[in-house]
Amino acid sequence: MSVPTDPTKEQSQHEDDVLERIGKIVALDPTPRGELHLGDDAAVLLPFVGEAIVSTDVAVFGVHLDAELFSLGDLGFKAVASALSDLAAMGARPRALVTAVTAPPGTDLEALHRGIVEASTLANCPVVGGDLSRGHDVAVTVTVLGECPGRGAVLRSGAKEGDELLVTGPLGRAAAGLRLRRAGASLDDELVMAHRRPRPLLKEGMAARGAHVHAMMDISDGLGLDLHRMANASNVGFALSDVPVAEGATLEEAISGGEDYELLIATNDPGRLRLMFYDRGLRKPLTIGVVLGDSSLRTLAGETFLRRGFEHQL
């Protein structure tokens, strides 16, 4: 999809008019009694239960998603799913999200916002506010708010020697989907869907928190990078026995691909985790290795496991 790049161009519209049209797309569900979403200086939400969790993510068309192969709706969907995945990684229950969009005049802002709303609706996390501006880039910033009742959020820094390492599913689907799309696969292809419509694993994250796991994070930049980040935060090492490769993906895609948004978990009670997942009808988590006390030991099948994966360039 090509995007005009001159923000002073024709087709400019008054902000209030555009906001009204987009408000109709966004405000699908009735606002809960006592809350106020769009239309005032800020949104008002009923009290949070327990810790409040917040994360913000920006997705730029052409940087985070190939603008030739995917649509504005995909950009909106993916921006929301990626931000919600950060709530999943803490074990949080989503409460609300806000979006800020920049785009050149003439951009189909309604298509973009339909993608945003599809992802927020699937996660039962309403869009409660937003902002719009013209700019050269089509960029979507999504800020998500969640809550952690009872025991607090699960951090990435809590992994301990002897913990089992698990992932919520096989890896490499999103990277394989991008490769297939570049080779002409349809937008409906299952792996292409994994790339353009990723699913934030909110139920899995909440179940893992309920199982009192020690550490958790989402695999957004590839296991080869994110596992090192967890190990650094926890000051531990690891011995990977296995990397589960998704059907249709390569080992390299599974290690370095990123954007799978599967969860990486460290726990000293994997039986409890598996039972909790089974109880809730979630896919069985897959064991990939064990946490070591020596932070300099980082191996896959006995070989040194180097840091590699998708690092954004700034």
Place this chain on the structure above:
Amino acid sequence: MSVPTDPTKEQSQHEDDVLERIGKIVALDPTPRGELHLGDDAAVLLPFVGEAIVSTDVAVFGVHLDAELFSLGDLGFKAVASALSDLAAMGARPRALVTAVTAPPGTDLEALHRGIVEASTLANCPVVGGDLSRGHDVAVTVTVLGECPGRGAVLRSGAKEGDELLVTGPLGRAAAGLRLRRAGASLDDELVMAHRRPRPLLKEGMAARGAHVHAMMDISDGLGLDLHRMANASNVGFALSDVPVAEGATLEEAISGGEDYELLIATNDPGRLRLMFYDRGLRKPLTIGVVLGDSSLRTLAGETFLRRGFEHQL
């Protein structure tokens, strides 16, 4: 300040390295016990008291701030102040903010983040998370979180017939400052400061909420636009007696200039409001008119008061 526009250019840096450098600028104060700010998938905040308030604002260099006349630090400062002003407009107490920045390679991200931190520090509202991406625009999205203990947030929709209308200060300072800067005034000029380093009126907003005012909003796009927005939301009219013009500003700048971030208040008990402001050492609010029941009546000194002010083009 000129900004390179090719995001594929030299000088690109690894995200983790840049994040570490910026983290040192942002994490000035010790994190409160029980909270976690930067470094995990999301930030963890201690429970909010009462309603949770959230607003998001995007500021694009060259759109929201003249990139030739002002600095990246000004952009960061103004983006934060503008977002915090939305909390002030609800009467909320600020709790935390997150930022998402896009910029071309080579942009001085540290200068930009120093401006962000100056504004957040003045408001005692910590930066608890953020994201970075390359892009053509230098754009800063700020999402602010606040709380309203006790009685809830003050909406813009609560103005009632007979209410007195007040503003927290004379208007037009920011527009006058831009005019003076264009004519060569120094960055330290008081009116130029009002343009590039606006002050969110958080104490005034909390005091007005404590005085049980009926409606409140911040004047971000000019009284000529924002007063109509309040009247539309409340389904009322108004009779303005006076528009207080700041020293050095014109009447037109006071009506249409925008970006003053003064608060517009409607209350049936202005004595209580003035007392509350006096008690807290705040400037005396200025009466500008009265709310009418007929929403079609909108006048200044008896003449029709048309909708006018700064409308963003999209």
